[in-house]
Amino acid sequence: MDIFLLIIIVIIGFIYLSGRISNLEEQLRVFRSQEDLRDLEGKTRPQVVKESSPVVPQESAIPEKMPVYTQQAPRFFSSANTPKTEGSPAQIQQTNDSQLEFKLGSKLATGVGAVAVIVGMGFFLQYAIENNLINESARVILGFIVGAVLMGVGEFARQKYPQYGPVLSGTGLGVWYLSLYAAFNLYHFVTQPVAFVGMIFVTACGIALALRYNSLPLAVFAQLGGFLTPFMLSGGSNSPHTLFGYIAILDIGVLVVARWKSWKLLSVESFIGTALVYALWFSQYYTSAQYAVAQGYATLFFAIFLLVSLVHFFVRHEQTDESDFALLVINSALYYGASYAILNPLFHDWMGLFTVAFALLYFSLALIIKEQSESGSKLRLFLWSIGIILLIIAVPIQFEKYWITIAWAALGFALAALDFKLNSRTVRFFSYAVFVLTFFRVIIFDSMFLVSPTPDGLVWANTRMFTFYFVFIFLSGAIALLWHRRDDLEDDEKTTALPLLMFADYAATLWVLSAQIHDFHKEFWYPILWSVCAAAGGFVSLYVQSKFLRVAVYLTFIASAIHLLVFESDLDPKLYTPIFNERAFAFFAVILAIAGFAWALRKYKEVLEDDERQIVIPVSFLAANFLTLWMISREVIDIFKTANIRNMALSVVWTFYAIILLGAGIIRKSSVARLSAIFLLGIVVFKVFLFDTSNLDTFYRFVSFITLGVILLLTGYLYNRFKDRITEFIRGE
Template sequence: MAEDNDSPEKNKQLDDRLNYLESVARDTVARLYEIEKRLGLVFGAVPRELKTATRDERADQLSRLRAAEEALKSTAPEKQAAQKEQHTTESRQPRETSGRSEQAPPLRPARVPDQPGHIETPAAPVQPITAFPPTPAEHSKAGTTPTAVFSEPHVAKAPPTALHPVTPASRAEQMRQPQTLRPHEASQERPDLESRIGGRWLLWIGVIAISFGMAFFLKYAFDNQWITPGWRINIGVAIGLAFLICAERLRGRYPIYSNGLSGGGIFILYLSIFVGFNTYALIPQLLAFVLMAAVTATASLLAARYSALPIAILGLIGGFLTPILLSTGVDNEVGLFGYIALLDLGVLALAYSKHWRSLNYMAFVATVAMFAAWMISWYRPEKLWTTITFMTVFFMIFALLAVFHNVIKRRPTLWIDLAMVFSNALLYFSLSYELLDDNHHGILGLFAVLVSGFYMLLGYFAYNRDREDSLLIYTFLGLAFLFAVLAVPIQLDQHWVTMGWALEGAAMTWIGLRSGDRTSRYGALVVFGVAVAHWFRVDVQEFAYHANEVFLPLLNRRAISCAVLVGALAASVMFYKRMKSNVGEEERSMFSGLYLLGANTLAVILLSIDANDYFEQAKVASSATDHVMSVGN
């Protein structure tokens, strides 16, 4: 009976303890849930009933706890051991109270949002909590207030993984490593000859064939008077515009074919406007000029928009042919050169934005050709200063071109860039000398100094902006030295052409050795050949001894130009000797021997012809004296 009486009391005590543990667990989980919510972590499977207990609930829990403690004090020690064993057994089984599970749902590990460079690794297994909170009786024995004590869960370490986080540094290191193309990728990057012929060459051949076919058809129709002249021009313009519209519509799917259609449309528009002006006189000159300029601008815009170099070349050709095709036989220097200057600026701006160097060279050649053709046909002395002004404008445009393309953009200088720099400088100075020599010879020395100072400034700017481009820097400085040296013989009325070629050869040799550029060194050999040929063909003949002239051996204009040429060859030999580490032994021995042989040969030839002219002068003087004496007798 005693056991029956103890059974309800024991159950009540166990129920109180379980309620107490449940309240502690619920409070702890609720606090953890609030913490995770504030940290922004994802928390899954949280019962909706988890919340912090109110004040009344806490008071009720405390009263029940005290009642349980009083009951436990009167319980025998052996009963306490049995209760502990029974409590342990029951706590491991799920027990429902008020329609819900006593066992709290397992907490899922929070998932950290994906971050760049983060590689998720498998989560380590978490061991279950084995410690159990102390009983209220144990708290009372220890003299402490009951608190929930949880042991830290034991987290097993995850096995080491071979994956490493991808950091920006490692990603940059991977980007710096050379990428190897697979065979099929290499074939896509470099189309073979067959694809170029079928995809590009035949396309342009077809466009040209269609254009010529249209021209012959229209000519046949015109010859048979099928179409009036006005409608002929309208049909040509309509066909050209149709080509451009079709090219625009096909641009997305067939870019190569659309470029061909655009080029054909531009060509047909040029042809239609020219025929309307020149053949039928239906379009006035000013209107035709404006229309052709508009077609050129359209070609430039299409080339810039679609990165189509062939269209840009077609626009360049059409732009320079426009003044020739629309010429009426009347000179208009300001209008012609103003148009060419604007055309050069537009073409060079397009080449600068698209990195098309070929447009620079073609624009330079076309400008020189147009200027030379005008000089031959229309130049008169009264147009001197207008001509010098436009020459200076063109010279500045192409001189600064190397600065914009090579210095500011930091592109490596090629041999063709140097060729254009040298050609621009020499053509400008030579033509200016020829124009100013007759009536303004006294300012030519100052003019050479000004050109030298201009190239000195370019060299200084290139040195401060891009010191790695030593080839261009030495070229600018070499030209500055060349014109500074030429200022002296020009001002002293010496024959400077041979001297100029000789000094340029020495400067190119020095530039080629300092910068390690073989093209400049081989170019210097060609320049020396031109200087030697000019000395034999011009200086030897023009400055030889003539009757009724005083001839001084080694102090005449022929000897001075030859001395400069010999000195330039000797200086080149010295450059090869001092900078022999910058060139191969074979080239050094060959060029040094050739220059040394040329210098000695020229010196011997000069001494021979000067001695011959001196004795010829003495012979003439002796003959004249004998003649005077015979007449006197």
């Protein structure tokens, strides 16, 4: 009874779907006919002449096969889809009433009648069984006769009533399905193979009638009955060859239909039915001993629907749409998922090669497509995309640990190189995506675990650094390729994607090398590493004119300076060596890097934006001099243990540094240097007059004041001696 109710529901869905598709077909006919009318009017419109000499169009001007629209309204203006009518409200209401009457009198009546026939047959069988009116064989034969009569009437009616005939034929098919089900499952007249053959025959008749009537709903109904057959005729045994052979016949029929008809709904229905049948069998009966059977039929079904999704383009030369793309993706995903579930437990080491071979299939299909139309380009890029995704998946399946990162980086570079030939935004997008995966794997996995040095003690030749070397080479190579072809990139790629790749390369370098220092070196190497990387990144950012990368460089220099001041200023007195110590080395490296970058900023300042020229260049100069003065001051403090000598030495050193800075400002025509020198002299004056006077002995006061006085007098002399030049510098700046 459940199957009986299911068939009733299917019939109702068939009728509803038939009406919807018929409406769409009628609307399409209206549209095309209106286009033909407009074209015909444009070709046959008579020329405008004077009234005194009217010209009658000659018969030759009228096409021989021109339809005569004055005698009878064409079929596409039937009341089923009457176009909008202009007129009085009463006329419009009359038209609407006629349309409603037609729908109630034809479509609704036909649909309800078809359902009533099926229900009546079911009740007839029930009544015949309960009262033994006719024997079992007669019931089945009578069902076949009624079905044949309905299909015969449908064939006769379709010529005059094209929407009525397919419904009757579909009803007859339903009666045949029900009769076969009763013959096998209720009365056991036929064996399962015979019932299968009968169901195949009924389905084939349905598809043939659908092609004859050009009726997609009838084809959908027939195919649905075909896929319900395994459930209606199931004997509870595991017979994969019989089951999948039958399903393959149905799918091949869909492939044949796709050659002649653009019935994509039929393809989707068959794909869903095949996937459900296969999934149910796999969940109930599959064992590892049946891997060859399961994989073989999965491959067969995949190949059939791959051809179905491509036949419209290659054979019918139709444009591919979302349904074709969806079928390509879902078919590939389900096949790969089934293959992984079947093969991975048995042949894990070969799964990576299997995935690569699967990707090569799509690459081959993409290369076959030579058509330069928009549809061909989309399909080609879609096939490339599926192949690339499969390659990305193949990497973690085939490799382990750091080899995954290296393989992804190599794939990203290969895609960037492939773009030289294809010039495809899609290919570049996948290259970006692969490098994003690579970046996060480097940051999260490959650099966070302690990696011991190699047996010979080479800490910079361990697996982490081995991975980083390859990632850096491939990522830098891809950036160079894309930069070389930057004119071919889209605007968003120039402003976002390419700078982000540069930042990823820069950030990964900082992160991995910092992890090396954390594991194997002292902390004073942190600011040295950061400042050197920042200087290198700064030169690159100026060359490629990337503000995004320069901002990362500025932040790195700030981090280096803060680390120096907070963590590297103090040294262990027991291990202290004047000047030649870790602190001086770290400060000197950072100062040199900042000074070199400040020089590059001044040299290529036309690349900078206004805010950078006004802020970053002066701040870089001040930072380098501040760190230099800080380092010298810390050395003075650690060298001189006596407070009087230490304070006096600081005053003297600051004063001499100020005069050197002032001289450099005059020579280099730098107002920032000159003003910095004056500000530093002010600090020295404040220190000498307020602090040194109260805390130093008389001799040290004498030295501080004399030194300060001489320097200030020299400063005043220089400003007076070179007054004109300094004024000229100021005006020039």
